[in-house]
Amino acid sequence: xxxxxxxxxxxxxxxxxxxxxxxxxxxxxxxxxxxxxxxxxxxxxxxxxxxxxxxxxxxxxxxxxxxxxxxxxxxxxxxxxxxxxxxxxxxxxxxxxxxxxxxxxxxxxxxxxxxxxxxxxxxxxxxxxxxxxxxxxxxxxxxxxxxxxxxxxxxxxxxxxxxxxxxxxxxxxxxxxxxxxxxxxxxxxxxxxxxxxxxxxxxxxxxxxxxxxxxxxxxxxxxxxxxxxxxxxxxxxxxxxxxx
Numbered sequence: 001x002x003x004x005x006x007x008x009x010x011x012x013x014x015x016x017x018x019x020x021x022x023x024x025x026x027x028x029x030x031x032x033x034x035x036x037x038x039x040x041x042x043x044x045x046x047x048x049x050x051x052x053x054x055x056x057x058x059x060x061x062x063x064x065x066x067x068x069x070x071x072x073x074x075x076x077x078x079x080x081x082x083x084x085x086x087x088x089x090x091x092x093x094x095x096x097x098x099x100x101x102x103x104x105x106x107x108x109x110x111x112x113x114x115x116x117x118x119x120x121x122x123x124x125x126x127x128x129x130x131x132x133x134x135x136x137x138x139x140x141x142x143x144x145x146x147x148x149x150x151x152x153x154x155x156x157x158x159x160x161x162x163x164x165x166x167x168x169x170x171x172x173x174x175x176x177x178x179x180x181x182x183x184x185x186x187x188x189x190x191x192x193x194x195x196x197x198x199x200x201x202x203x204x205x206x207x208x209x210x211x212x213x214x215x216x217x218x219x220x221x222x223x224x225x226x227x228x229x230x231x232x233x234x235x236x237x238x239x240x241x242x243x244x
Contacts, residue, residue: 003030005081007043008089009051013100023089024048036076036088037065040102052101060218063153066093067102073155075218093158106154113174117197121181123188140183147180147226149219156213156223168202172213172223175204179226182233191237199234207231 005028012021026043037058044051056062058077065076068091070084081088096104113119156172157163163171178198181187198204207227214223 003086004028005030005039006087007039008087009043009102010091011051011101012098013052014098015100030081030086034081036069036079036081036090039081040076040090052099052103054103061151063106063151066104066106066153066155066158067091068093068158073158073216075153075155078218093154095157095160095163096154104154106152109154109157110152110173113170114177116170117174117177118189119177119181121184121187122193123186125188134186136185140185143183144180146221147176147183149221150176151219153218155216155218159212159216161208161210161212162206166202166206169206170198170203172207172227174198175207175227175230176221176223178204179230182230191233194230195234195237198230199238204231204234 007026007028008023009026010021011024013019026047028039028042035058037055040051040053041055044053053067053076054064055077056064058065060075060078063075066073067076068074068089069076069079070089071091073093090102092098092102092104093106096106096109098104150173152173154173160169160171162169175198178194181189182191182194200206204227209224211224213227214221217223
């Protein structure tokens with residue numbers, strides 16, 4: 001027997017500050033295989049075309065539909081209503097700049113993060129298009145691929161205790177990017193240069209180790225292992241006197 005679902009959805013348009021933030025209730029009959037993504041689209045198409053939320057792929061690849069689902073960061077496209085109680089509360093992800101209702105600006109945050117951490121291969125070697133492709137050990141290539149699975153949905157950032165109380169904290173996604181380039185043999189940066197980027201309280205040493213980032217990652221990336229790797233590398237370098 002299908003259930004009648006009740007959605008309590010946060011509504012606010014920052015471009016119209018005269019309107020107070022509020023919760024708005026919608027009801028929808030549950031059907032087999034209903035995801036929050038489909039439910040929100042049905043609400044917008046059938047009940048309220050003004051409802052704002054983001055989506056692109058509906059396959060947990062783009063990371064656009066992140067939101068607080070009953071207080072827990074997650075992807076609407078990956079969350080089936082049958083896994084939730086009949087009363088569902090939806091809020092936008094915290095930490096990020098709000099655009100309206102359930103929509104937040106993760107793009108600007110991740111762009112700033114990429115610039116801050118130098119999320120590209122740093123090398124002084126001159127590129128020669130006529131040279132054969134550089135070979136890489138299979139294990140290293142697989143490890144890099146594992147870290148590249150991050151879809152930048154923002155769930156790890158929104159669930160992070162440090163990020164919620166400190167605007168200057170780079171977050172697990174940024175530290176994951178640092179780990180990815182630390183293990184890449186094509187990147188010529190030294191551990192000292194990586195220390196300059198994230199060797200502070202705003203970086204790796206600001207992490208409280210609550211593990212919410214890993215618990216909430218929809219791609220199940222082993223974030224704590226990577227953060228521990230970065231912390232260990234930088235701490236050892238500092239103890240050996242390599243950092244001035």
